[in-house]
Amino acid sequence: METGSIPVASLPGGFDLQSTVESGQSYLWRREDGKMYETTHAYGESAWYYTVVEEEVVRARQRDGQIEWQATTDAEPLLFDLLRLDDDLDAIVESTPDDPLVESAYEEYRGMRIVRDPFFPCLISFICSAQMRVGRIYGMQTALAREFGDEIEFDGRIYHQFPTPEQLATATEDDLRGLNLGYRAPYVRKTAELIASGAASAEDVRGKEYEDARDAVQVFVGVGDKVADCVLLFSLDYLEAVPLDTWIQSAIEEHYPHCERGSYAKTSRAIREQFGGEYAGYAQTYVFHHLRS
DNA sequence: ATCCAGGATGTAT
DNA sequence: ATACATCATGGA
Numbered sequence: 086m087e088t089g090s091i092p093v094a095s096l097p098g099g100f101d102l103q104s105t106v107e108s109g110q111s112y113l114w115r116r117e118d119g120k121m122y123e124t125t126h127a128y129g130e131s132a133w134y135y136t137v138v139e140e141e142v143v144r145a146r147q148r149d150g151q152i153e154w155q156a157t158t159d160a161e162p163l164l165f166d167l168l169r170l171d172d173d174l175d176a177i178v179e180s181t182p183d184d185p186l187v188e189s190a191y192e193e194y195r196g197m198r199i200v201r202d203p204f205f206p207c208l209i210s211f212i213c214s215a216q217m218r219v220g221r222i223y224g225m226q227t228a229l230a231r232e233f234g235d236e237i238e239f240d241g242r243i244y245h246q247f248p249t250p251e252q253l254a255t256a257t258e259d260d261l262r263g264l265n266l267g268y269r270a271p272y273v274r275k276t277a278e279l280i281a282s283g284a285a286s287a288e289d290v291r292g293k294e295y296e297d298a299r300d301a302v303q304v305f306v307g308v309g310d311k312v313a314d315c316v317l318l319f320s321l322d323y324l325e326a327v328p329l330d331t332w333i334q335s336a337i338e339e340h341y342p343h344c345e346r347g348s349y350a351k352t353s354r355a356i357r358e359q360f361g362g363e364y365a366g367y368a369q370t371y372v373f374h375h376l377r378s
Numbered sequence: 379a380t381c382c383a384g385g386a387t388g389t390a391t
Numbered sequence: 392a393t394a395c396a397t398c399a400t401g402g403a
Contacts, residue, residue, distance in 0.1 A: 109384065215385040221401075222384080267399030272386080309386050330384035348393085373384075381403085391394080 086155055086240060091164065094150030098174020101196030102147040105168060106134055108374040109219040110319050111200040112210040112226045113137075113247065117144065121223065137230075137246050138163065138203055142239035157239065169198045177324075181361040181368045186340050190368075190375035199370055200319055204287040205280060206247040207320035212272050212307040214315070219377070228264040229253070229273075253277035272307025279305060287321065295323055296350070310349040318366040327357050327369040332376050 093100035106114035107121065115121065117133035135144045143163060144155040154160045165171055178191050202210075206226070213225045226247070233248035233256055254277040261270035279285045290301045298321070302313035311330055317323035327333070329349060337344050337356060344355035360368035 211384080212386090214383095216383055216398085217385095217400085218383050218402080262399080265400060268386090268397085269399080307386065311385060315384075328384070331382090332384065377384085383400100383402095385398105387397085389395085389397105391392105 086157065087159055088153070088155050089159065089161055090154070091152040091161060091170070092150060093147070093152050093170065096170060096174070097176065098172070098178065098198075099196040100147070100152070100168070100170065100198065101194060102134065102145060102152065102168075103130060103132070104194045104197035104374065105200060106136075108194075108197060108370065109222075109377065110370060111202050111207075112214075112222050113202055113206050115223075115227070135244070136167070137234075137237060137244050138167065140235075140237065140246065142237055142244050143167075155240070167201055169201050172198055174198065177364045177367050180364055182359070184340070184359075186336065186372060186375075187360070187368050190371035194371060194374055197371065197374065199324065199367060201322065202320045203247075204316070204320050205250055208276065208302075208305060208308070208316050209247075209253070209273055211312045211315040211319075212276060212305070213266060213269050214312065215269060215307065225264065225266060232256075232260070232264060250277045250280035254281040269307060275306040276308070290317075290321060295325055298323060299326070310353070314353075318370070324364050324366045325357055325362060326366045327353060327360060328366075329353060329356070330373070332373050333369060336372055336376060 114134050114136045117135055131146055131148045133144050133146045135142055141157055143160045146153050154164060181187055210222060210226050214222050230245040230247050233252045234245040237244045237246060256274060258270045258274055261273055266273060285304050290298050293301055298317055299313045302308055302316050311328050314326040314328035318326040329352060341356060341359055344352055344359055346352045346355055357365040
């Protein structure tokens with residue numbers, strides 16, 4: 086086993102592992118002790134988390150201004166990638182127009198970063214997120230990995246990879262309903278098939294201008310405007326994407342009523358501008374976490 | 379029991 | 392383009 090540490094306290098804007106992986110952006114990280122959402126912030130600060138990516142288990146915890154990690158290979162470049170440790174968080178916060186809500190959210194969770202999830206798992210988890218509570222979305226992804234993903238052994242324990250598109254495409258709708266995916270079951274199956282067959286891929290999206298990209302993600306089944314924005318923001322580097330979920334909608338009603346324009350596309354443009362444009366998704370994610378906590 | 383959760387789809391207008 | 396019913400599941 087390889088180990089290492091990353092001095093994150095000195096990064097611009099700092100870093101907060103717990104907020105980053107437990108704020109409902111990524112459903113691909115778990116706490117090693119299984120106590121997600123059950124303990125205080127103070128305890129979660131030094132808890133071990135893990136994710137399974139690129140056929141590898143990566144563990145990480147935050148202690149004394151460092152990210153300590155354990156993996157089978159050098160995981161530092163991977164962690165920089167997954168946790169966006171290269172983002173200049175100070176500059177991003179600076180670029181956001183001051184308003185009381187955004188400011189208090191940034192203050193409370195400063196150090197939280199947007200994640201860069203692998204595309205397919207991100208896509209599937211947000212297809213599953215429709216009309217679901219955050220806590221249950223984690224459970225659905227855990228069940229998918231347990232039932233359809235390959236096993237990996239690490240440090241004497243068995244972990245499960247997220248299933249490949251091919252593996253999920255072989256699942257029947259009834260299989261998936263059996264995991265309590267409900268009406269999302271056919272969406273997940275059809276989307277997995279689209280990718281497994283080569284009919285569509287992330288490469289059809291990358292490089293497109295933001296709103297074109299948002300349309301492009303919607304070729305996948307079970308993906309509308311909101312889920313498309315989540316995938317753009319949490320996987321495909323579109324930091325201007327602002328997912329308009331129920332929490333942000335109510336924030337618009339209460340705090341930014343002038344941004345309500347009657348349609349997703351128009352309201353999206355208005356709130357994106359309200360949140361400073363280029364990094365509006367950062368403000369959105371802080372506000373979401375702030376309101377939900 | 380009724381309502382709601384990080385909404386999307388199919389159909390009718 | 393927009394309006395509406397429908398879709399599973401479980402926790403409050």
